[in-house]
Amino acid sequence: MSRRPAPPPPRGARTHHTRSSSRFRGWLRHHRAMALDSAWRLLRAPLGSLVTMLAIAIALVLPAALWLTLDGARLLDAELTESATLTAYLAHHVDEAQAERIEEALAAHAGVGRTRLITAAEGMAEFQQALGLADALGRLEENPLPASVVVTPTDPGPDAVRALADELEAMTGVEEVRLDLAWIERLRHLAELGRRAALALGVLFGGGVLLVVGNTIRLAVENRRKEIEVVTLIGATHAFVRRPFLYSGAWYGLGGGLLAWGLLTLGGEWLAAPVAALAASYGASFSLPRLGVDGSAMLVGCSILLGWLGAWIAVSRHLAEGKPR
Amino acid sequence: MIAFEHVGKRYGGRFEALANLDFRVRRGEMVFLTGHSGAGKSSLLRLVMRLERPSRGRILVAGHDIDRLHASQVPYYRRQIGVVFQDHQLLHDRSIFHNVALPLEIQGVEPRESARRVRAALDKVGLLHREKALPIELSGGEQQRVGIARAVVNKPPLLLADEPTGNLDPQLSADIMTLFEDFNRIGTTVMIASHDLALIARLRHRTLRLRDGRLVADEEAA
Numbered sequence: 001m002s003r004r005p006a007p008p009p010p011r012g013a014r015t016h017h018t019r020s021s022s023r024f025r026g027w028l029r030h031h032r033a034m035a036l037d038s039a040w041r042l043l044r045a046p047l048g049s050l051v052t053m054l055a056i057a058i059a060l061v062l063p064a065a066l067w068l069t070l071d072g073a074r075l076l077d078a079e080l081t082e083s084a085t086l087t088a089y090l091a092h093h094v095d096e097a098q099a100e101r102i103e104e105a106l107a108a109h110a111g112v113g114r115t116r117l118i119t120a121a122e123g124m125a126e127f128q129q130a131l132g133l134a135d136a137l138g139r140l141e142e143n144p145l146p147a148s149v150v151v152t153p154t155d156p157g158p159d160a161v162r163a164l165a166d167e168l169e170a171m172t173g174v175e176e177v178r179l180d181l182a183w184i185e186r187l188r189h190l191a192e193l194g195r196r197a198a199l200a201l202g203v204l205f206g207g208g209v210l211l212v213v214g215n216t217i218r219l220a221v222e223n224r225r226k227e228i229e230v231v232t233l234i235g236a237t238h239a240f241v242r243r244p245f246l247y248s249g250a251w252y253g254l255g256g257g258l259l260a261w262g263l264l265t266l267g268g269e270w271l272a273a274p275v276a277a278l279a280a281s282y283g284a285s286f287s288l289p290r291l292g293v294d295g296s297a298m299l300v301g302c303s304i305l306l307g308w309l310g311a312w313i314a315v316s317r318h319l320a321e322g323k324p325r
Numbered sequence: 326m327i328a329f330e331h332v333g334k335r336y337g338g339r340f341e342a343l344a345n346l347d348f349r350v351r352r353g354e355m356v357f358l359t360g361h362s363g364a365g366k367s368s369l370l371r372l373v374m375r376l377e378r379p380s381r382g383r384i385l386v387a388g389h390d391i392d393r394l395h396a397s398q399v400p401y402y403r404r405q406i407g408v409v410f411q412d413h414q415l416l417h418d419r420s421i422f423h424n425v426a427l428p429l430e431i432q433g434v435e436p437r438e439s440a441r442r443v444r445a446a447l448d449k450v451g452l453l454h455r456e457k458a459l460p461i462e463l464s465g466g467e468q469q470r471v472g473i474a475r476a477v478v479n480k481p482p483l484l485l486a487d488e489p490t491g492n493l494d495p496q497l498s499a500d501i502m503t504l505f506e507d508f509n510r511i512g513t514t515v516m517i518a519s520h521d522l523a524l525i526a527r528l529r530h531r532t533l534r535l536r537d538g539r540l541v542a543d544e545e546a547a
Contacts, residue, residue: 026433
């Protein structure tokens with residue numbers, strides 16, 4: 001807007017200030033007019049617009065759903081890591097008094113949060129209760145179970161836990177330290193894999209949205225080829241020519257984003273009951289995470305941006321064809 | 326106003342549409358451009374509008390070499406030129422009023438001011454009563470007058486016309502030419518490409534004659 005050539009000098013004697021402010025108002029007016037005009041064009045062909053928006057929505061739902069699921073898995077992961085504990089099995093010859101001393105020593109160790117002593121007798125009782133084999137085990141002359149100390153580490157990170165396990169194992173009276181981090185690790189790797197897959201899918205399907213909008217706008221440009229030619233002949237800037245199409249793209253994006261939001265919300269409702277039931281059967285409480293205000297704004301915002309960008313690419317390609325030779 | 330300095334234009338490296346054109350058009354002049362179809366009249370106008378660029382030579386408009394305009398400046402340059410096309414180039418999905426208002430809309434002129442100027446331009450070409458009509462509802466001569474109203478609505482210092490009377494009968498053609506003379510009288514530089522030699526002869530303006538892309542005659546008004 002600021003770059004104007006000198007030739008030929010404008011007629012009339014208005015000051016630069018009023019010219020530029022009136023030009024700004026003209027620019028705003030054109031924006032408003034084009035936003036309304038492009039919305040009106042979309043509404044005049046409701047079926048076609050809806051199909052385009054649905055295509056955008058479907059392209060967005062898959063990566064968004066995957067991302068949401070991963071978000072849920074991350075919460076679950078954090079919970080699991082927090083409950084990660086080590087079990088230090090004490091040597092068989094350790095009696096109850098010694099066991100208590102060892103527990104104190106363990107509790108004093110750096111990196112150890114809480115400790116809980118399970119004496120050999122308590123261990124046996126738990127075992128019997130868990131297995132329902134009270135009679136069979138009761139017939140054993142000697143308790144085969146060692147006393148153990150359940151240790152909750154202060155740092156739940158897998159490397160720290162592993163290092164702590166090695167340290168505790170070296171302590172006198174401790175026979176063996178068991179930690180079951182492998183499945184947490186596996187879950188982590190799985191989550192990382194999922195995250196990358198979500199990213200790749202997001203990029204692919206984002207590209208898909210660009211293509212869908214780009215193609216729709218390309219057809220719109222084709223339909224208005226004559227109009228573009230005429231306004232270019234009489235001094236329309238590229239920005240002026242692009243504007244209505246950019247608004248169309250943004251409207252498609254908005255519609256698609258809102259539809260995607262609706263689909264995700266409906267899908268979440270639909271899956272909520274079976275997910276809760278499944279989680280309950282594992283004795284866990286896990287519910288599908290919801291988009292929330294931030295997530296919803298992000299989804300719709302990305303969709304609008306993609307629509308706008310797709311339109312920009314389509315119109316720019318057309319404009320580049322019409323360059324003077 | 327317009328200066329061609331040894332301008333040549335080739336298409337596809339071989340076909341020479343224009344060769345060594347060298348002439349000046351003064352500010353406020355009215356000039357006819359004649360020659361058979363294919364002589365290069367339209368190419369010349371397209372060069373002035375900077376729809377095409379010369380293969381050699383320079384074109385100065387109001388003292389500026391238009392080939393050196395940055396692509397982003399070209400639209401602002403074109404706003405200083407009113408153009409009338411043989412086929413009108415009207416948009417058929419909007420009314421006469423909105424067709425004429427198009428250049429002002431592009432320039433962001435305030436709507437009330439725009440409406441005032443559009444009505445003044447339509448009044449000038451005698452079509453104020455048809456402002457709500459669509460182009461398709463108008464005769465060829467009326468459509469051409471709408472095209473002229475659109476070309477002059479933002480009072481450009483330079484007016485170009487490519488066969489503006491191409492499909493019109495002699496009386497309508499004469500009316501159209503009178504309109505151009507009116508605009509020329511208020512200071513607009515006018516350049517009209519036409520092969521209607523009888524009409525041109527009667528009007529007595531400077532005439533540039535092209536043949537096979539060369540300037541073969543430059544006759545001042547008698």
